[in-house]
Amino acid sequence: MRRVSKITAASIATAALAFTATACGESSTESSGSDGTLKIGMAYDVGGRGDNSFNDSAARGLDKAKAEFKAETKELTAKNGETPADRESRLASLAEGGYNPVIAVGFAYKDAVDKVAAKYPKVNFGLVDSLAEAKNVDNIVFTEEQGSYLAGVAAALKSKDGQIGFIGGVDLPLIKKFAAGFEQGVLETNPKAKVQIQYLSTGSDLSGFGSPDKGKAAAKGMLDKGIDVIYAAAGGSGAGAIEAVAGQKGAWAIGVDSDQAKDPALSKYANSILTSVVKNVDTGVYDLAKSVKDGKPLTGTHTYSLAENGVSLTTTGDHLTDIQAKIDEAKKKIVDGTIKVKTTT
Missing domain, CATH: 3.40.50.2300 (Response regulator)
Incomplete structure (x- = not known):
C-alpha cells in the first residue's frame, strides 16, 4: 500500500478551473511498439518538452521508462488559448489510442482527468500537481x-x-x-x-x-x-x-x-x-509506469516529500x-x- 496524503485539493482545484491552454498546434512524438508492449501517453502542460524546467523533469521519467521497459510512447503538449474541452480531448485521444498509463502533467488537467478517467475506468491515469477524485488515478504531488x-x-x-x-x-x-x-x-x-x-x-x-x-x-x-x-x-x-x-x-x-x-x-x-x-517529477512518472508494467497500478495520492x-x-x-x-x-x-x-x- 502506498501512503495516502491528507493534503487539501480545494485551492489547487479552484486554480485549475481558470487555467487553460490550446489543442491546435500541439506537438507529438510517437514510437512504434509491438503487441503487448507497454504504451505510455504523456500530456504536457504549456511549454512541453524542452521548457528546461517542470515538463522536462516529467520527460526524463518518461524517457527512463521507455528505455527500461521498451515502451511505446506518445507525447502531446498544451498551448496557450485552448478551452478546457481541449485538455479532455487530448487525454481521451491517448486513452482511445490504447495508451496506459496516460499521464497529465500539471494541475490544469485536474478537471479533465476527473472526467476522462471516469469514461475509461480500465485505463490508469497519472496527474501531476493536483488531486483527482477518480479511483483509477495516481495523484503525484510534491512538498x-x-x-x-x-x-x-x-x-x-x-x-x-x-x-x-x-x-x-x-x-x-x-x-x-x-x-x-x-x-x-x-x-x-x-x-x-x-x-x-x-x-x-x-x-x-x-x-x-x-x-x-x-x-x-x-x-x-x-x-x-x-x-x-x-x-x-x-x-x-x-x-x-x-x-x-x-x-x-x-x-x-x-x-x-x-x-x-x-x-x-x-x-x-x-x-x-x-x-x-x-x-523530482521524473520519479513519480517512472513509478507509475513501472507499477502498470508490473500489473499493480498505483492509485490514490502520493506525496513526494523532502524526507524521501x-x-x-x-x-x-x-x-x-x-x-x-x-x-x-x-x-x-x-x-x-x-x-x-x-x-x-
Whole structure:
C-alpha cells in the first residue's frame, strides 16, 4: 500500500478551473511498439518538452521508462488559448489510442482527468500537481514548500545585505507554495532580510510560465533595487531571470524543477546559479509506469516529500559547500517536524 496524503485539493482545484491552454498546434512524438508492449501517453502542460524546467523533469521519467521497459510512447503538449474541452480531448485521444498509463502533467488537467478517467475506468491515469477524485488515478504531488525553504536558507546565507527576490510565473496556489516556503526559509535564517515577491501574470493568463522576456525584465528590476539573490519558480520564464542575474556581478540565481546549471541552454550561466530546487517529477512518472508494467497500478495520492528526496537542492558548481552544514541542519528539522513549513504567504 502506498501512503495516502491528507493534503487539501480545494485551492489547487479552484486554480485549475481558470487555467487553460490550446489543442491546435500541439506537438507529438510517437514510437512504434509491438503487441503487448507497454504504451505510455504523456500530456504536457504549456511549454512541453524542452521548457528546461517542470515538463522536462516529467520527460526524463518518461524517457527512463521507455528505455527500461521498451515502451511505446506518445507525447502531446498544451498551448496557450485552448478551452478546457481541449485538455479532455487530448487525454481521451491517448486513452482511445490504447495508451496506459496516460499521464497529465500539471494541475490544469485536474478537471479533465476527473472526467476522462471516469469514461475509461480500465485505463490508469497519472496527474501531476493536483488531486483527482477518480479511483483509477495516481495523484503525484510534491512538498514544493520544503525544498523552497532550504533555498531560502541558502539565499539568506549568501546574500550580502539580505535583499532577496522571488519571481513566480502565475499567482496561483501552487506557485504560492514555492513563495511561502522560500520566504519563511529566508526570514527564519535572517530575520532582518527582506523578500520581494513578484508574479509575472495572474489568473488564466499563462504567459508567466512561458515568457523569458518577462522573467528577464522582472529580475532586472529587482537587481536595480539592490536585490542580489533571485529565486524564479516560473517555468520557461525562469530562463530569462537567470540570464539577467548572470549579467550582474555578485548576484545569484536559484533555479527550479530541474538542475538548471546542467541544462544545455543555461549552462553558460552556471557560475551564477547558486542551486536549483529540484522537484523530482521524473520519479513519480517512472513509478507509475513501472507499477502498470508490473500489473499493480498505483492509485490514490502520493506525496513526494523532502524526507524521501521528492524535493531537494542541487549542488552543481559546489556553491553551497560553505553553507551545506546549515542547510542540512534545516533539512533535518523539517524532516523530523521541528520546522513546519508554510504553504501560503
